[in-house]
Amino acid sequence: MxxxxxxxxxxxxxxxxxxxxxxxxxxxxxxxxxxxxxxxxxxxxxxxxxxxxxxxxxxxxxxxxxxxxxxxxxxxxxxxxxxxxxxxxxxxxxxxxxxxxxxxxxxxxxxxxxxxxxxxxxxxxxxxxxxxxxxxxxxxxxxxxxxxxxxxxxxxxxxxxxxxxxxxxxxxxxxxxxxxxxxxxxxxxxxxxxxxxxxxxxxxxxxxxxxxxxxxxxxxxxxxxSSGTVVPVPEAKPAKPVKAKAGDPKAAPSGKPPAEQPMAGSVKERGKGIIQEIGILITAAAESGQAYFTETEKEEARGIIHTITLDEAGIGDLEALKSFLNDELAKRKTTNMPQTAATPAATKAA
The missing domain is CATH 3.40.50.300 (P-loop containing nucleotide triphosphate hydrolases)
Structure with a gap:
């Protein structure tokens, strides 16, 4: 760089x-x-x-x-x-x-x-x-x-x-x-x-x-x-409409079972790093020691993580989850309203 x-x-x-x-x-x-x-x-x-x-x-x-x-x-x-x-x-x-x-x-x-x-x-x-x-x-x-x-x-x-x-x-x-x-x-x-x-x-x-x-x-x-400098444009790759789930035959190329596909170690490490960052977000607490997320919300976040496969598509899902939690944490810090078990977790997103 x-x-x-x-x-x-x-x-x-x-x-x-x-x-x-x-x-x-x-x-x-x-x-x-x-x-x-x-x-x-x-x-x-x-x-x-x-x-x-x-x-x-x-x-x-x-x-x-x-x-x-x-x-x-x-x-x-x-x-x-x-x-x-x-x-x-x-x-x-x-x-x-x-x-x-x-x-x-x-x-x-x-x-x-x-x-x-x-x-x-x-x-x-x-x-x-x-x-x-x-x-x-x-x-x-x-x-x-x-x-x-x-x-x-x-x-x-x-x-x-x-x-x-x-x-x-x-x-x-x-x-x-x-x-x-x-x-x-x-x-x-x-x-x-x-x-x-x-x-x-x-x-x-x-x-x-x-x-x-x-x-x-x-x-x-x-x-x-069109008045700027011309730059080479890479061949367009269509977006994936649906993320295939682990164990789904559609997740593998034709004639090749899912188990035979190599998994890059760097992808796994990236996924583990994002999961650690999510863990820091959901365990954040105010100066008073009161948590911003309830135990129920923490379990829900962990449950979502368990459903995500650590591949390139899964990395995107983890990043999206981290972004959502980061925004939610910032909102709760701004309003200075840590969550309690008796308080609804989040209002409907705008």
């Missing part, structure tokens, strides 16, 4: 649009994608989870579409893999919110079937699935424009004529906590089809309000993204 002069290289766009129903997320995403695709001279594709809403604009904007009937993290990842195989370099995902809904529904289901009814253990179990989903988006070898629904509410606003009228406004995106960190460009849409740029790594549009951003905006983004 050595330091070298930093330089900006050509990048793939990771853009997310969020806003209430009717704010124009789908049309904006399609127009931006068309601007980029036309500039590149390639077609673009859409993963549609919104009851074929994108196809309503196909008479004006040509694109290929995969309408997801079963809206799960694994079907999203499978669709992205198909886009990779087909060679698409511009992809619209409309929207990401259904994947998050699958996870929250799964957490609720697990929690209701548990004795404690808390959501600590369920979130620790589903967090690796969210991590695979985000990794698939970040590793896609092309430009991605994604939409997200947002929680909405009606507020009373004063119009141009001085009269008050109700207006629908968006709140936070319906996706995982911290999702905004994964994108280069984050745009909040309103009912007037205006986009406020709340995050911008290009440095060109931060805090600007753009009325009906479309093809020209997509072209402007592409020009900036």
């Amino acid at each position: 050595a330091f070298k002069k930093a330089e900006r290289t050509q990048l793939y766009l990771r853009c997310a649009l969020f806003g209430p129903s009717g704010s124009g997320k789908t049309m904006t995403a399609l127009l931006m994608a068309k601007g980029i695709a036309d500039k590149m001279g390639v077609p673009f594709a859409v993963i549609d989870t919104e009851a074929r809403s994108a196809s309503k604009y196909s008479d004006r904007i040509p694109f290929d579409v995969d309408d997801l009937a079963n809206k799960t993290v694994d079907t999203y990842i499978a669709a992205m893999n198909e886009a990779i195989k087909a060679g698409y370099k511009v992809l619209v995902i409309d929207s990401l919110s259904h994947a998050w809904r699958e996870l929250t529904d799964e957490v609720d289901r697990i929690a209701q079937n548990s004795v404690s009814k808390n959501t600590f253990s369920p979130w620790a179990k589903v967090n690796p699935k969210q991590k695979r989903f985000i990794d698939a988006i970040l590793n896609f070898p092309g430009h991605i424009i994604a939409t997200m629904r947002s929680n909405t509410e009606w507020v009373i606003c004063e119009g141009k004529n001085g009269k008050s009228s109700p207006e629908k406004v968006g709140l936070k995106p319906e996706q995982g906590k911290g999702i905004e960190y994964e994108f280069d460009l984050l745009m909040e849409m309103d009912q007037n089809h205006q986009a406020t740029v709340t995050k911008d790594r290009t440095g060109k549009f931060q805090d600007e309000t753009i009325t009906k951003p479309g093809e020209a905006f997509g072209v402007a983004l592409y020009d900036w993204l």
